[in-house]
Amino acid sequence: MTRTNSHIETDVIVIGGGFGGCNSLYKLRNLGLSVKLIEAGGAFGGVWYWNRYPGARVDTEMPSYQFNIPAVYKGWNWSERFPGDDELRRYFKHVDSVLSLSKDTFFNTIVTGVQYESSTGRWNVSTDTGLTANCKYVIAATGSSYKKHYPHFDGLEKYSGKLVHSADYPEKLDYKGKRVGIVGNGASGLQIVQNLAKEDCELKVFIRTPCFAIPMKQRSISPEEAEMMKGYYDGIFDRCYGSASGFPHNTxxxxxxxxxxxxxxxxxxxxxxxxxxxxxxxxxxxxxxxEKANSIFYDYWVQKTRARMTDSAKMDLVAPLKQHMLVGTKRPSLEQDYYEMIDRPNVTLHDLKSSPIIDFDARGVVTGNREATQHHELDILIFATGYDAVTGSLSDLSIVDKSGVPLAEKWKNGVLTHLGLMVPEAPNLFMVYGPQAPTSLANGPPFIEMEVDWICKAISKMQSEGITAIEPTQSAAKAWREHVFAVSNHTLYPKTDSWYMGANIPGKRREPLIYLGGMQSWWKSCMNALENWEGFHTST
Known part of the structure; x- marks a missing residue:
């Protein structure tokens, strides 16, 4: 539903309608709480509502990328090992139909403020439609990939061609006979290139950092096979919950x-x-x-990749024989025929490290260095430049704590959470798929279910003990931050500039945004905290 200029009083406000928001709404209602969900898009799905670019596809294979809710999966069969965006949107429509989520949801509504009122011990929520809410608990399930990142380029406003962001892709875009440029070489950039290379267009791919991509091995799944697999779902989900990364794979x-x-x-x-x-x-x-083990992986990968290409100059850019990146420290991508597609004659690769973008004009992009410049005429320019990941969508909520301090101000010297679930001075505010938890390095749905389960356990414990509010102590949050850093420093991740480290956004503080200790270590800490509220202030 979409209603404006109204006010609601409820137990819980959930912000975001992706996996985290839907799971929170469903499970918190089952506790007997009154719950309302606010979603910026026009339907459920989160990133899968917004991602509609050519080739958009999940890179976690089925059946482990879905809700472990029998009522939902009994009536649903996946058609592919790695479903595309359209099938995922149909899945969320099915989830809504089975769980009746829409009746408690406000769509096309953007939260503009979340402020704690100490006198009442409740949160006030404001939105862009005039809807306001007052609640005891807030679940910020805004996800890691919502706030689009548009890089700054001199003269971009002069460009008169079609400008598109991968996270805001138009329903129809005519490529025939067009000169198309793509900036960005992450997962979305790869999937777009992989698809557009097959179109009747001239495709120019601007690459600053080549991606690390491995074969997806996509295939169809028959209805019979999908039904047969349901006999193993309990084992698959149990394996996901018990693993370090949320995947059911052998280790x-x-x-x-x-x-x-x-x-x-x-x-x-x-x-x-x-x-x-x-x-x-x-x-x-x-x-x-x-690093030595990493180089062994790279050497194998580079030989397998180069064997799929014929253009030596392109090989040397995207898969140089000398290792140019640490495998896995940026988000790895899965591809179907990416390397064959960029090898096609209608695809040109441009190395932004040797010849960066220096200006735009009405007709296209100017690249160059001290020696020379080059003009690239483009009818369409696609920014596949990702997001202000993990923390960006939270900052946009304008959360203000009980001392009147905005979240952006609280985190200006670094993210501070306890267990990646709560923030000091913010009573009863919980984060789902937020910073300093396993988040983006875990299989989303199983990990999110664990987070929501913890929130439900915490609220149930509060109710049974007559506790009205919980919030983490500063010392516990600082200790967790130090632990997040210590674990990160034992890995190769800090050696790479990536959005895992907040390094993709100019001016953003560089720090580990993801807890790298794995889901089991994180979960043990979460459950220990529940035993006697260790690391939390409680109010009665």
Missing amino acids: LFQSAEQASPEERKVLFDELWARGGYSFLVSNYYDFLLN
């Missing part, structure tokens, strides 16, 4: 250096052929801890 507790080159090749070949994230999740554990 290998062996160092790459402990294996012989022959043993490594046998394993690498097997996992490569299997497709998906098996090559990373089921492989030698130390490639993210040890």
